Structure formats: C-alpha cells, structure tokens
Amino acid sequence: MSALFDGTVALVSGAGQGIGRAIAARLLEAGCRVAITDTQLEPARRAALETGHGADRCRPYALDVRDTAQCEAVVAELAQAWGDVGVLVNNAGIGGRSAPGDAAGLADDIDRVMAVNVKGVLNLTLACAASLERTRGAVVNVASITTLVATRAHIAYGASKGAVGQLTKFLARDLGPRGVRVNAVAPGLVMTPMTRHVADDAARFGAMVERTFLKRAAEPEDIAGPVVFLASEQARYVTGTVMPVDGGYTAN
Numbered sequence: 440m441s442a443l444f445d446g447t448v449a450l451v452s453g454a455g456q457g458i459g460r461a462i463a464a465r466l467l468e469a470g471c472r473v474a475i476t477d478t479q480l481e482p483a484r485r486a487a488l489e490t491g492h493g494a495d496r497c498r499p500y501a502l503d504v505r506d507t508a509q510c511e512a513v514v515a516e517l518a519q520a521w522g523d524v525g526v527l528v529n530n531a532g533i534g535g536r537s538a539p540g541d542a543a544g545l546a547d548d549i550d551r552v553m554a555v556n557v558k559g560v561l562n563l564t565l566a567c568a569a570s571l572e573r574t575r576g577a578v579v580n581v582a583s584i585t586t587l588v589a590t591r592a593h594i595a596y597g598a599s600k601g602a603v604g605q606l607t608k609f610l611a612r613d614l615g616p617r618g619v620r621v622n623a624v625a626p627g628l629v630m631t632p633m634t635r636h637v638a639d640d641a642a643r644f645g646a647m648v649e650r651t652f653l654k655r656a657a658e659p660e661d662i663a664g665p666v667v668f669l670a671s672e673q674a675r676y677v678t679g680t681v682m683p684v685d686g687g688y689t690a691n
Contacts, residue, residue: 443671444470447574448521450514451475452504452563453531455482457631458581461659462528462666464490467497469667472521476502476513476531504531504559510566523570526670529560530581532600534633535593548595556599560606564621568614575618577670580607581662582623582681587689591643600625604681611679620678622669627685629657652687 449466453459455477463473467490475497477483483499490497498520500513517524533555537544560580571578584590585597586604604623611621628637628647638644638656648656665684668674683689 442470443667443673444526447471447525447576448517448523448570449473449526449528449670450517450524450563450567451528451530452502452559453477454528455479455486457633458626458629458659458662459528459530460486461663462530463497465660465663465667466526466528466670467492469671471526472496472498474498474500474513474517476500478503478531502531504529504563505554507562507566510562514566514570518570523574523576524567525571525574525576527564527567527571527576527578528581528666528670529563529578531559532556532581532633533596535595537593537595545595548593549598552595552599553602556596557602557606560603561610564610568617568619571614571619572617576620577674578610578614578619578621579666579669580621580623581666582607582625584625584627584683584685584689586623586625586681587683590647607681608679615678620669620674622674622677622679623681624662624665624669625681625683625685625689626662627651627657627683627688629659629662631659647688650688650691651685652691655686657684657686 449471454463454475480501487499535548582603583600607623
C-alpha cells in the first residue's frame with residue numbers, strides 16, 4: 440500500500456469520524472500527507488491525533504465547506520505548509536431531518552442539505568483546482584447508493600447525492616483536459632454515527648442487509664480502499680465514474 444503515494448498532499452473533508460476518518464487513515468497508510476477537516480476543530484484534531492502521525496504527516500483543520508473563503512484559506516495554508524493538493528476527497532455531508540408530509544420543513548432541508556452535500560463539493564473542488572492541475576491530481580467524491588436508486592433515505596439527502604453523481608461527471612469533463620481526474624464512490628449502508636438510526640430500525644436494517652449479496656452492512660474501512668484506488672495512479676485512466684461500493688445492493 441505504501442508504494443501508491445510518495446508524500447502526496449491529500450485533503451479529506453468531514454474526516455472527524457466515520458467514512459472520512461477511515462479514508463484519511465488509509466491515505467496515510469498509502470504514503471500521503473493528509474489534512475483532516477471537520478466543521479469543528481476538535482473532532483478533526485482528535486482524529487488526527489488518533490492516527491498516530493505527527494504534524495509532518497497529518498494536520499487538522501476546521502472547515503465549513505459551504506464557505507468559499509474558508510475553503511480557499513485551508514488550501515492556501517496547506518500550500519504554505521506542504522505544497523499543492525494532489526488528492527481531494529469530498530466526504531463532508533449531512534442528512535435531512537424533516538418529517539414526511541412536512542412541506543415547509545422539506546423545503547428548508549433541501550436548501551440546507553444541498554448547501555453542504557452539493558455546493559460544498561463544488562466549493563472545495565474549485566478551491567483546489569489550480570493545485571490539482573499542477574499536480575495532475577485526483578478528486579474522489581463520496582456519493583451514495585441514493586445516487587443510483589431510490590431507497591428509504593430522506594428525500595433531500597437522496598436528491599443531493601443524485602446531484603453529486605452528475606456533478607462528478609461534469610467536473611470530470613471540465614477538469615480532464617487540465618490533467619485532473621474526478622470520480623465518486625457510492626456507498627451502501629455503512630455503520631457510522633450518521634446511520635445509527637437505520638441500525639436502530641430492525642426491520643429496515645434487516646431488509647437492506649438481506650438485499651446485499653454479501654449479507655452484511657459495510658464498515659467505514661470498506662469504503663476507504665476503493666477511494667484510495669480511485670485517487671491513485673492505479674486508476675489513472677478512470678474518470679467521470681460513480682463506483683458502487685455497496686455489497687451488491689444496486690446490482691440486485
């Protein structure tokens with residue numbers, strides 16, 4: 440694994456816990472220097488500390504991806520500390536919270552969720568675009584099976600992840616001539632704090648697991664490997680794709 444990267448600067452958003460944290464750890468194992476970001480500094484700092492690496496390999500940052508100025512500032516700080524970003528993982532995301540039939544709540548949810556899950560991806564990608572062009576780097580977006588199929592997920596979340604899938608393809612089109620690859624992974628049910636409500640619903644959890652070919656939910660580490668592959672030179676001719684990482688859920 441360590442041969443995949445040689446000190447490449449990687450930036451992972453929403454990496455204080457869950458999938459993002461596992462991705463950051465795997466990128467470190469693969470030889471990257473990794474910037475871990477979260478909306479609050481403390482979760483990012485804790486995640487960075489628990490990797491066991493010092494500030495020469497792993498740095499925490501507070502970052503709200505909705506804020507273009509913050510995105511640009513973090514990228515500028517990284518450039519001074521380590522150099523240009525070569526790998527960007529857009530993992531930061533939130534879910535909907537309105538109840539079924541609550542039209543006003545759903546409208547608010549759409550605005551709130553799209554601002555993080557879609558505009559946040561665009562903001563951070565554009566902030567890194569010049570660096571990625573200089574490094575001929577790669578972007579990996581974390582989408583969802585709701586990018587591909589309609590599940591019981593909240594409608595605002597599903598709509599946002601559908602948009603992430605298309606955004607991935609259009610960014611790949613526009614950044615490809617500049618030497619930058621853009622792909623996405625589409626995880627199925629992954630055991631993280633964000634999905635605890637699904638695990639607590641025995642009927643829903645059981646139905647999702649039964650539909651997968653592997654008959655289990657994923658752990659965050661199951662998603663990290665495909666992300667590292669797509670970010671690496673092993674996938675140097677892969678761009679504009681949304682890769683299901685779902686245990687066979689969407690193939691069923």
